Amino acid sequence: xxxxxxxxxxxxxxxxxxxxxxxxxxxxxxxxxxxxxxxxxxxxxxxxxxxxxxxxxxxxxxxxxxxxxxxxxxxxxxxxxxxxxxxxxxxxxxxxxxxxxxxxxxxxxxxxxxxxxxxxxxxxxxxxxxxxxxxxxxxxxxxxxxxxxxxxxxxxxxxxxxxxxxxxxxxxxxxxxxxxxxxxxxxxxxxxxxxxxx
Numbered sequence: 001x002x003x004x005x006x007x008x009x010x011x012x013x014x015x016x017x018x019x020x021x022x023x024x025x026x027x028x029x030x031x032x033x034x035x036x037x038x039x040x041x042x043x044x045x046x047x048x049x050x051x052x053x054x055x056x057x058x059x060x061x062x063x064x065x066x067x068x069x070x071x072x073x074x075x076x077x078x079x080x081x082x083x084x085x086x087x088x089x090x091x092x093x094x095x096x097x098x099x100x101x102x103x104x105x106x107x108x109x110x111x112x113x114x115x116x117x118x119x120x121x122x123x124x125x126x127x128x129x130x131x132x133x134x135x136x137x138x139x140x141x142x143x144x145x146x147x148x149x150x151x152x153x154x155x156x157x158x159x160x161x162x163x164x165x166x167x168x169x170x171x172x173x174x175x176x177x178x179x180x181x182x183x184x185x186x187x188x189x190x191x192x193x194x195x196x197x198x
Contacts, residue, residue, distance in 0.1 A: 036079040040086065047091050056094055056162060063151065063170035064090075070143040071122040072131065073177030074188070081186065089176065094169050098162055111152045111168040114175035118148050124178035130192040137193070144174070 009031050014024060048057040076082035097107070123140040125131040131140070148171050155167040176182055183190040 040083050044086055051095055053095055056098060056166060060094055060166050060170060063166060064173050067147050067170055067174040070140045071118060071174050071178055073124045074182045075126050089173055097165050097169060107165060107168045111171050114171040115148045117175040117179060118144050121178040125192045127189060127192050132193045
């Protein structure tokens with residue numbers, strides 16, 4: 001299916017303009033990225049619809065990506081790894097917390113543990129996106145800590161259990177993403193800015 005999509009789309013794009021072999025490879029690479037992102041999103045949304053947590057998933061993705069913007073963190077090497085992690089972290093974790101109504105006390109403890117992890121390890125870079133600039137790293141760290149604390153405060157003030165939980169879950173998810181442990185599990189280098197030669 002993927003190859004048919006790539007062949008058809010590449011054929012359509014190259015029909016009206018001549019491209020070099022390298023340019024065609026770049027086009028195919030970009031199209032493959034779009035295809036994989038779309039299919040992963042469809043799978044994750046389908047599971048969320050089955051589990052009746054689609055609205056929660058969308059809110060969580062927005063909250064998480066705000067934290068991710070400053071905190072950076074782990075990126076899977078393959079599409080299959082990414083899908084596997086996304087299902088466990090963005091579907092499994094929220095589903096368990098929202099279904100079994102974990103006490104707010106436990107959620108706040110998890111939220112503060114996440115805040116401590118973010119304070120120590122954020123921002124966490126990758127091989128493809130190292131963060132060699134010390135000043136920018138510091139700004140990102142402080143920004144991540146502020147956002148994390150705001151999420152914990154909002155979780156405390158909001159009376160709706162589901163929404164309150166989503167603020168804490170996004171903290172937990174970003175703490176996982178910046179932790180050296182997840183880099184170790186997936187055998188990826190950590191603190192890539194130390195080896196940056198640019």
